[in-house]
Structures are given as structure tokens and as C-alpha cells.
Amino acid sequence: MLKVESLAKSYRNKVIIDDISFTINKGDIVGLVGENGAGKSTLLSILATLKKPTKGNIFLEDKSFDHSKKAIRREIGYVPQDLALWEEFTVEENMIFFEQLSWVNRNKDELRQLCVDMKLEKWKEPVHSLSGGMKRKLNLAISLIHQPNLLLLDEPTVGIDLKSKTEIGNYLHTLAKKQQKMIIYTSHDMEEIRQLCDYVIVIGKDTFYKEILLKSGKPVLSF
Numbered sequence: 001m002l003k004v005e006s007l008a009k010s011y012r013n014k015v016i017i018d019d020i021s022f023t024i025n026k027g028d029i030v031g032l033v034g035e036n037g038a039g040k041s042t043l044l045s046i047l048a049t050l051k052k053p054t055k056g057n058i059f060l061e062d063k064s065f066d067h068s069k070k071a072i073r074r075e076i077g078y079v080p081q082d083l084a085l086w087e088e089f090t091v092e093e094n095m096i097f098f099e100q101l102s103w104v105n106r107n108k109d110e111l112r113q114l115c116v117d118m119k120l121e122k123w124k125e126p127v128h129s130l131s132g133g134m135k136r137k138l139n140l141a142i143s144l145i146h147q148p149n150l151l152l153l154d155e156p157t158v159g160i161d162l163k164s165k166t167e168i169g170n171y172l173h174t175l176a177k178k179q180q181k182m183i184i185y186t187s188h189d190m191e192e193i194r195q196l197c198d199y200v201i202v203i204g205k206d207t208f209y210k211e212i213l214l215k216s217g218k219p220v221l222s223f
């Protein structure tokens, strides 16, 4: 379980996030939506332990973000908006490189299976020759190497076609429902959010997204 209590973040005196509280259980896929600049990436990077909140508490199971940062990092897979891949290396070489940096040992078959599960079958191809959707899949596969329990995905399907979006969505659904991962997922595509997420956290002043989601019957928490 991930528990966020009264979280706030300001840059200098500008309040970006104000008093957010929510709980995510194992197996939940939670959408995080809001207008540009609402603070979605800021919230994800706080949950990824990369930024400190101005106020509030966060717990992953019984571990506090204030006291157990190292242990918590092992449990988290974070995929930022920007791709972080070695373009000249093949898919295989990228997977092996990131496995070497991770806390767990995964053999080549296991690494390859992670890619196959995501329908990324270009194992021997250099990354620069892959489509945008395939690169996004590879970024996601890399974030799963250390078998995290909490996945934080910042617009993982931005700019990719419907087929790849659907494949990524199906895979995330399997990760949550069969492997009991917790997933927080940002997107500006409300249809995708509606189909994939169990509930949605809406942040920011604009009520546009909240209204669309409520109309579709999706449970919404808004801040």
C-alpha cells in the first residue's frame, strides 16, 4: 500500500501541490491527470523520492519516505517523460546494461521475456532504429528489471499509435491485476485513462478533466 498524507510542494513561494492525500492498494492502476503545469510530474518525482515535499508524509507499506529512502527506492520503478536509452546500443545491450546497474540479477532469458511480454520483439536491433512506441516500451521494460512493486509512469504512451498504446495498456493491466503491482499513470488521453485506471486523481485548478471523467462514471479524487 502507498499512503500519501497532506502532501504539499512549493517552489520558492509558489504553491504547486497543496494538501493532497490518497491511498493506493496492491493491484490498483491510478490515473493522475490535470492541465499542463498542474504538478503531475512534480508529484511523481516526489513519489519517486527524487524531490522532497514541502509538507506531508508518504509511506510505502510500513516504510516512511523520511526514514527509509534507500529501501523504498528498490521498490519503485519510475519512467519519466524523457526517454533514457543508449541509442547506439541494441535492445539486448540496453537491457543488459541496465540490469548491471540494478539491485537484482536477471538472466538474459528473463530480460528478453520482459521485452516479449510487452510485444517488443526487436532484441538485436539498435535503439535508434526503433519507432517511438517501441522506445517507450523499452523504457518501461527497463523500469521493470528490478521487479518494483510501485510503478510511476509519466506519460508512457505520449506520441505513440493506438496499437502500441493498447499493447502497453494490456501489459500494465496484467502487471497490476496478476502481479499485484501498484501503478500511477499520467496521460492527457482521457479515453485511455478511462479504460485503464481503477480511479483517477485530478490535480490543478481547471475542472475540465474532472468533469469529463465524472461524466464517464469513473471514480475521481480531486485536489
Ligand SMILES: Nc1ncnc2c1ncn2[C@@H]1O[C@H](COP(=O)(O)OP(=O)(O)OP(=O)(O)O)[C@@H](O)[C@H]1O
Binding pocket: 011, 016, 034, 035, 036, 037, 038, 039, 040, 041, 042, 043
Ligand atoms: N525546479 C523547479 N523550480 C521552479 N518551478 C518548477 C520546478 N519544476 C517545476 N516547476 C513548476 O511547477 C509547475 C508544475 O510543473 P509539472 O512539470 O509538475 O507540471 P505537469 O502537470 O507535469 O505539466 P505537464 O502536463 O506540462 O507535463 C510548473 O509551473 C513548473 O513551471
